[in-house]
Amino acid sequence: xxxxxxxxxxxxxxxxxxxxxxxxxxxxxxxxxxxxxxxxxxxxxxxxxxxxxxxxxxxxxxxxxxxxxxxxxxxxxxxxxxxxxxxxxxxxxxxxxxxxxxxxxxxxxxxxxxxxxxxxxxxxxxxxxxxxxxxxxxxxxx
Numbered sequence: 001x002x003x004x005x006x007x008x009x010x011x012x013x014x015x016x017x018x019x020x021x022x023x024x025x026x027x028x029x030x031x032x033x034x035x036x037x038x039x040x041x042x043x044x045x046x047x048x049x050x051x052x053x054x055x056x057x058x059x060x061x062x063x064x065x066x067x068x069x070x071x072x073x074x075x076x077x078x079x080x081x082x083x084x085x086x087x088x089x090x091x092x093x094x095x096x097x098x099x100x101x102x103x104x105x106x107x108x109x110x111x112x113x114x115x116x117x118x119x120x121x122x123x124x125x126x127x128x129x130x131x132x133x134x135x136x137x138x139x140x141x142x
Contacts, residue, residue: 007128008054008102009036015100015119015134021048024090030082033075038083040090047095049080051141054102063101063135073097073142099141100134107131 006027013023020042028035037050051072053064061067076097084091107126117125124133 002128004104004130005052005054007130008100008104008132009052011054011102011119011125011127011132012050012052012100012134012137013037013039014117015137016048016050018119024087025083028079028083030079032078032082035076035079035083040093045093047090047093048098048139049076049083049095050098050100051076052100052102054104057103057105057133063103065099065101065138068099068142096140097142099136099138101136101138103133103135104130 009026013026016037016039017023021039022042023037023039024047025038026036028038035049036052039048039050040046041048051068053067055061055064080095080097084095107130117127119125119134121134121137124131126132
């Protein structure tokens with residue numbers, strides 16, 4: 001069974017792919033934590049470590065942005081450093097830490113394939129039994 005967090009990550013991954021990014025890793029783990037998505041831009045000039053926050057439309061933490069605490073940022077940075085140590089071919093590239101905010105609400109299941117959908121910031125898509133909206137994508141969030 002796929003969790004809503006995984007659905008949100010797949011949704012953002014597809015959006016990145018449509019923007020010329022290659023997904024290097026999904027849910028990459030280290031001893032310090034996990035990074036939801038690690039992506040490289042098509043021209044190989046940048047690596048993005050992406051934290052995806054998938055929330056119901058009415059929530060307590062600002063759509064997920066308030067859940068990214070100093071401690072969470074430190075764990076993501078440690079995990080990114082660990083990744084770059086293991087995959088040294090990316091170590092010399094500029095890196096950034098992005099945050100994707102996804103809102104969802106349950107809806108009637110829509111069997112469309114995600115790769116056939118055009119995902120735009122602020123536009124809702126029905127997929128996997130949810131209405132999903134990429135509320136914001138914050139480049140270099142921290």
